[in-house]
Amino acid sequence: MEKHTINVPSAEEFARPRSRKDFFKALAAASMGAAAGSVLLSRKASAQSTDVDIFNFALTLEYLEAEFYGLALDAGVVTGDALAVVEAIYDHEVQHVEAIIAALEGAGATPVAKPEFVFPDDAFSSQTSVLELAATFEPVGVGAYLGAAPLIQEGTLLAAAGSIAGVEGEHVVAVNNLLGVVPPAAEAFPAALTQDEVLAAVSPFIVGGMMETGGPEYRDRNSFGRV
Amino acid sequence: MSGVESRVPIGFDRETSRRNFLKTAAWSGAALSAAGIGGFGVAVSKAQATHEGFVPLGDAGILQFAYLLEQLEGIFYDEGVNAGLFRDDFLAQIAAIRDHEFAHVDAIATTLGQLGAEVPAVPEFTYPDGVFTDPVAFLELAATFEPVGIGAYQSAAVALESKEILAAAISIHNAECQHRCAINILNLVVPPNNVAFEEALTLKQVQDAVAPFGITG
Numbered sequence: 450m451e452k453h454t455i456n457v458p459s460a461e462e463f464a465r466p467r468s469r470k471d472f473f474k475a476l477a478a479a480s481m482g483a484a485a486g487s488v489l490l491s492r493k494a495s496a497q498s499t500d501v502d503i504f505n506f507a508l509t510l511e512y513l514e515a516e517f518y519g520l521a522l523d524a525g526v527v528t529g530d531a532l533a534v535v536e537a538i539y540d541h542e543v544q545h546v547e548a549i550i551a552a553l554e555g556a557g558a559t560p561v562a563k564p565e566f567v568f569p570d571d572a573f574s575s576q577t578s579v580l581e582l583a584a585t586f587e588p589v590g591v592g593a594y595l596g597a598a599p600l601i602q603e604g605t606l607l608a609a610a611g612s613i614a615g616v617e618g619e620h621v622v623a624v625n626n627l628l629g630v631v632p633p634a635a636e637a638f639p640a641a642l643t644q645d646e647v648l649a650a651v652s653p654f655i656v657g658g659m660m661e662t663g664g665p666e667y668r669d670r671n672s673f674g675r676v
Numbered sequence: 677m678s679g680v681e682s683r684v685p686i687g688f689d690r691e692t693s694r695r696n697f698l699k700t701a702a703w704s705g706a707a708l709s710a711a712g713i714g715g716f717g718v719a720v721s722k723a724q725a726t727h728e729g730f731v732p733l734g735d736a737g738i739l740q741f742a743y744l745l746e747q748l749e750g751i752f753y754d755e756g757v758n759a760g761l762f763r764d765d766f767l768a769q770i771a772a773i774r775d776h777e778f779a780h781v782d783a784i785a786t787t788l789g790q791l792g793a794e795v796p797a798v799p800e801f802t803y804p805d806g807v808f809t810d811p812v813a814f815l816e817l818a819a820t821f822e823p824v825g826i827g828a829y830q831s832a833a834v835a836l837e838s839k840e841i842l843a844a845a846i847s848i849h850n851a852e853c854q855h856r857c858a859i860n861i862l863n864l865v866v867p868p869n870n871v872a873f874e875e876a877l878t879l880k881q882v883q884d885a886v887a888p889f890g891i892t893g
Contacts, residue, residue, distance in 0.1 A: 533867040541872040548873075591850060598846045604727060604834040608876055611830050611846050615853030615874035622857040623869040632769035634858035637776035638783075639850040641843065 500606050501558040503597045507610070508549045510593055510647075512563045513654055514586055515542035517572075521583075524573035531576055534623045538583070541620070545613050552606065565656040583624045589650045590617035592642030726827075729879030730835035736793035738832045739841070742848075743784045744891050745828060745882075747798045749821055750777035752807075756818075759808040766811075766862055773818075773855050780848050787841060801890045815863050822856040824885045825849075827877025849874075 518539035521527060527535045553560045572582050594614035601607040618639055625633035642650075730738055753774035756762070762770050785795045807813045829849035836842045853874055860868035883891075 530866050534869060537867040537869050541869070544872040595843070595847055595850060598833070599839040599843045607842075608727065608830055608834050609873075611833055611849055612874040612876065614846065615826060615830070615850055616869070616872060618850040618853040619857035619869040619871070622854045622861070623867060626858075626861050626868070631765050632772040632858065633861060634769060634776075634851075634854040635772060636854065637779040637851055638844075638847045639854065641847065 500601055500603050501553060501556060503601060503610075504549050504553055504606065505558075505561045507594065507597070507613075508546065508553070508561055509564060509655075510590055510651065511542055511545040511549060513566055513651060514590060515539065515546050516563075516566050517568065517582065517586060517654075518542055520568065521573055521579040524579070526573060527576045527579055531580065531627050534627060535579070535583075538620050538623070541616055545616075548609070548613075552609065566654050567656050568654060577628075580624055580627050583620070584628060585650070587617055587621040587624055588640070589642065589647055590614075591621060591639050593647045595639060595641035596643060596647070598641075726831040726876040726878045726881075727834035730832045733835070733879075735837050735841055736788065736791050738836060739784050739788050739791070740793065740796050741882075742828065742832065742845075743781060743788065743796055744798070745825055745886065746777050746780040746784060748801055748886060748889055748891060749825060750774060750781055751798075751801060752803060752817070752821065753777060755803070755808050756814050761808070761811040761814055769858050769862060773858065776851050776855070780851070783844060783848070787844065799890045799892075803889065815859060818859045819856075819863055820885075822852055822859055823875065824877065824882055825852040826856060826874050828879075828882045830874060830876040831878065831882075 518535055521535055522532075522539055550560045568582070571578055573579060591614055594610050594617065598607060598610055598614070601610055621639075622633045625635070733741065753770055757767065757771050757774055788795050804813070804817065807817050826849060829845055829852060833842055833845050833849060836845060857868045860870065877885075
């Protein structure tokens with residue numbers, strides 16, 4: 450058996466930056482301000498409302514991805530095996546959107562509306578530009594789900610989040626492969642992201658940024674301990 | 677995958693590979709059908725039914741079982757590397773997966789130690805004839821191993837009590853999903869990312885899948 454040199458994090462390290470309070474800040478910022486904010490201000494959230502907020506946050510991310518891949522396909526710049534991969538990813542993201550909406554409605558909750566998104570001017574100018582932006586989106590999706598998973602109360606929803614996260618992880622590998630990354634599956638422990646990291650990654654693509662979604666206000670309040 | 681021919685090991689035939697993959701991809705087939713017929717509803721209902729068997733094991737018992745699964749995988753990939761079945765990009769991926777599985781082994785052993793639980797003895801695993809002499813057979817078996825690990829973690833995650841261990845388990849689950857896609861790439865499956873939802877398995881399904889290799893219990 451050969452030596453293997455991979456840094457092995459302890460179990461504690463996985464969960465380190467993600468308190469429920471922190472995650473609520475992210476929800477308030479990135480998701481719809483009204484719903485998430487009311488939960489935030491009540492300070493005592495039921496387990497169910499926590500899950501609802503997490504899945505509404507996930508819905509926003511899935512909307513972002515679905516729109517990106519749909520526009521990429523419309524642009525007609527992706528061909529060959531890459532086209533098969535991008536078509537599959539688009540199909541998966543759309544299914545994730547539909548599944549999360551169904552789950553939220555099934556729980557008696559209201560899914561957030563799809564935000565308006567904006568992408569860089571050259572995002573769809575070539576296959577490479579599409580794949581490079583995809584390579585930034587997919588790990589964010591993985592990290593968001595991995596960061597949220599320990600906060601999910603309902604077992605069936607946890608399993609579903611894990612199921613979707615795994616598919617996003619597969620997207621990472623498929624896109625890596627198209628970009629010539631060797632080996633395409635390169636992570637022993639795919640990373641969870643903090644809410645701030647997720648927001649930093651996706652807010653440039655949401656029209657109006659976080660202002661229209663109530664983000665900075667809540668974040669400021671939190672930073673001054675007023676919530 | 678461009679330039680695949682130059683990476684293909686001697687004796688590796690892409691059509692044979694694909695046929696073998698499809699013939700034996702019962703696990704993948706189940707996952708595909710789950711993806712196609714209703715998404716989340718299916719994923720949720722399956723998850724609901726799949727975690728219960730893991731609950732009585734407790735966190736330590738789940739990790740002990742996972743430890744053996746990771747050893748089964750890690751030793752398999754290590755043997756594949758040592759047998760010289762692969763070169764270049766193929767070798768890089770198989771070696772990376774080997775390293776990941778052993779990193780999972782180490783992480784689980786460390787956590788078991790923190791829990792004051794015993795790290796299981798590793799049995800002498802039995803692998804099918806030919807898998808370490810035929811790269812096609814090797815990759816075929818790899819394509820069946822990975823969904824077992826995925827399905828096991830996806831169910832077990834729901835049964836875990838500790839949120840810290842859950843966070844680790846869901847990360848490892850993600851690595852196994854990434855391996856599934858990577859093995860699909862080596863098996864020349866297009867597109868390699870061919871499920872919309874990963875499939876959870878019951879404890880019984882996982883036990884049945886790994887019993888022939890020498891994991892009993």
